Amino acid sequence: MKQPFHDRVAVVGAGTMGNGIAQTFATFGSQVQLVDVNPDGLKKGIAAIEGSLARIVKKGNLAEADAKAIRGRITAATDLKSITNVPLVVEAVVEKLEVKKAVFGQLDAQCPAETILATNTSSISITEIAAFTKRADRVIGMHFMNPVPLMKLVEVIRGQETSDETTARVTACCEALDKVPAAANDYPGFVSNRVLMPMINEAVFCLMEGVATRESIDTVMKLGMNHPMGPLSLADLIGLDVCLDILNVLHTGLGDDKYRPCPLLRRMVAAGRLGRKSGKGFYDYATN
Numbered sequence: 001m002k003q004p005f006h007d008r009v010a011v012v013g014a015g016t017m018g019n020g021i022a023q024t025f026a027t028f029g030s031q032v033q034l035v036d037v038n039p040d041g042l043k044k045g046i047a048a049i050e051g052s053l054a055r056i057v058k059k060g061n062l063a064e065a066d067a068k069a070i071r072g073r074i075t076a077a078t079d080l081k082s083i084t085n086v087p088l089v090v091e092a093v094v095e096k097l098e099v100k101k102a103v104f105g106q107l108d109a110q111c112p113a114e115t116i117l118a119t120n121t122s123s124i125s126i127t128e129i130a131a132f133t134k135r136a137d138r139v140i141g142m143h144f145m146n147p148v149p150l151m152k153l154v155e156v157i158r159g160q161e162t163s164d165e166t167t168a169r170v171t172a173c174c175e176a177l178d179k180v181p182a183a184a185n186d187y188p189g190f191v192s193n194r195v196l197m198p199m200i201n202e203a204v205f206c207l208m209e210g211v212a213t214r215e216s217i218d219t220v221m222k223l224g225m226n227h228p229m230g231p232l233s234l235a236d237l238i239g240l241d242v243c244l245d246i247l248n249v250l251h252t253g254l255g256d257d258k259y260r261p262c263p264l265l266r267r268m269v270a271a272g273r274l275g276r277k278s279g280k281g282f283y284d285y286a287t288n
Helices: 016-027 039-058 064-072 097-110 126-130 164-176 192-208 214-225 231-238 240-254 263-270
Strands: 008-012 031-035 074-077 088-091 116-119 139-144 153-158 180-185
Touching (some): 008 016, 016 031, 016 064, 016 139, 031 039, 039 074, 088 097, 192 240, 231 240, 240 263
Parallel strands (some): 008 088, 031 074, 116 139
Antiparallel strands (some): 139 153
16 A cells, blocks of 8 residues: 555644544554643643553454554654654644634744645634645645544545645545545535534523423434434533634624524533533533
């Protein structure tokens, strides 16, 4: 098999998505540099990878030696300047345009001209992110799904200037990771979140207005619509702050009040009830 161009890759951001992306690339043979400017966040990201691999081994789906080899292909760093000569960088920082602007501006300045800069953004314009660089033809969206090691889909989103060559290389990269690439154009929320987030938002409105309990809302969608997880449970998994950020992007970008975030969602985020990652969202996840 022809050696893929992503034999060396850098992943920026060691959070839930970033560490999952790093693990996936390493599983398929890439040497991965995982970078997070927050040392504690980086430590947690590496621990999450090790925990994930341990669970796969325990289930009998991976040999212990293979898990060690995967972990051995991942190096950690806290300095973005450490990323230099790699053919592909995947950004997975918080869903804030100003943060992505700073990351892409620095990566553009220090990486070789041929390096492809991909973003895992779930809603922000690829074209707008690319405008922070001098290589708009080599900026593209690679929107992985959570949990990354298990979910097959990757939305591949072209910005206004993304080249055919960049798109073809990234599409081939997804296939080499045993993922299914789905092409999307650069509009707010792309496909996945433009469809998903209004459903989650409407479920929150149903809860706020007393239409049903959280359990009933989730049960209706699981058993009635054959969804593997109810919308409120899914929101907790995604992170309520992330859901709010995406809905704000949809509301602003499309100018339609049907994307207006539910006031209850805003209130919960303001209170720090962010879902699983904070221990409490629509459900409680506190451990003894």
